[in-house]
Amino acid sequence: GAVVSQHPSWVICKSGTSVKIECRSLDFQATTMFWYRQFPKQSLMLMATSNEGSKATYEQGVEKDKFLINHASLTLSTLTVTSAHPEDSSFYICSAQTTGGTNSYEQYFGPGTRLTVT
Amino acid sequence: KQEVTQIPAALSVPEGENLVLNCSFTDSAIYNLQWFRQDPGKGLTSLLLIQSSQREQTSGRLNASLDKSSGRSTLYIAASQPGDSATYLCAVSAHKLSFGAGTTVTVRA
Numbered sequence: 001g002a003v004v005s006q007h008p009s010w011v012i013c014k015s016g017t018s019v020k021i022e023c024r025s026l027d028f029q030a031t032t033m034f035w036y037r038q039f040p041k042q043s044l045m046l047m048a049t050s051n052e053g054s055k056a057t058y059e060q061g062v063e064k065d066k067f068l069i070n071h072a073s074l075t076l077s078t079l080t081v082t083s084a085h086p087e088d089s090s091f092y093i094c095s096a097q098t099t100g101g102t103n104s105y106e107q108y109f110g111p112g113t114r115l116t117v118t
Numbered sequence: 119k120q121e122v123t124q125i126p127a128a129l130s131v132p133e134g135e136n137l138v139l140n141c142s143f144t145d146s147a148i149y150n151l152q153w154f155r156q157d158p159g160k161g162l163t164s165l166l167l168i169q170s171s172q173r174e175q176t177s178g179r180l181n182a183s184l185d186k187s188s189g190r191s192t193l194y195i196a197a198s199q200p201g202d203s204a205t206y207l208c209a210v211s212a213h214k215l216s217f218g219a220g221t222t223v224t225v226r227a
Binding site: 006034042043044045046049091093095106107108109110111112114 | 150152154159160161162164167207211214215216217218219220
C-alpha cells in the first residue's frame with residue numbers, strides 16, 4: 001500500500017515552454033502533498049507544501065508564479081514549471097502524506113521526474 | 119530552523135562488514151524520523167520510520183535507533199552486501215521533512 005506515482009518520469013523541453021508534472025496517491029487519500037527538487041549530488045530541497053482545496057505554501061526563495069501548484073483532489077497534485085529555463089533542469093520529487101493512523105505524518109515518495117530544459 | 123547533518127558523507131566497506139550511518143538534528147521537537155535509500159537517478163525508498171516516542175525500529179538487516187533528547191539517530195546495516203550500495207538519507211519530520219545531505223555507501227564485493 002501507500003503508492004505514489006509521478007508522470008512523466010522524464011521530460012525534455014525547450015527553453016520558454018511550460019511543463020506539467022503530475023503526482024498521484026494511488027491507494028490512499030492525501031490532504032497534503034509536498035514538492036521537492038534535487039540537484040545532482042545534493043539532497044532534497046522542499047519547494048512547496050500543497051493542501052487539497054487551498055493555495056500551496058512555498059518555501060523561501062521559490063517563485064510561486066514560476067512553479068504553479070494545483071491540488072484539486074485528495075489523490076492528485078500537479079506542478080507546472082512555467083517559462084522553463086536551463087537552470088530549472090533538475091529532479092523533481094513529490095510526496096504524499098497520510099492523514100492519520102499509526103503512521104501519521106509519514107510521507108510516501110513518488111519515483112521522481114527528471115526535467116531537462118534545452 | 120531544523121538542521122540535519124549526516125556523517126560520514128561517503129563510506130566504502132568490503133562485503134560482509136557492518137555499516138553504521140549517523141544522523142544528527144538540531145531541534146528535538148519532531149514527529150518522527152525516517153531513513154531512506156536512494157539509488158542513482160531514482161526516487162526514494164523508505165527504509166524505516168521511527169516515531170518520536172520510539173527508541174528504535176528494525177527491519178531485516180536494518181536497525182535504526184533514535185535518541186530525541188540528544189538529537190541523534192543511527193542506522194545499522196548488518197552483514198553488508200554489494201546491493202546495499204546507495205545513498206542513504208535521514209529526514210526528520212515536524213510538519214515538513216528536513217533532509218540531511220546523505221551518506222553514499224559503496225560495498226565492495
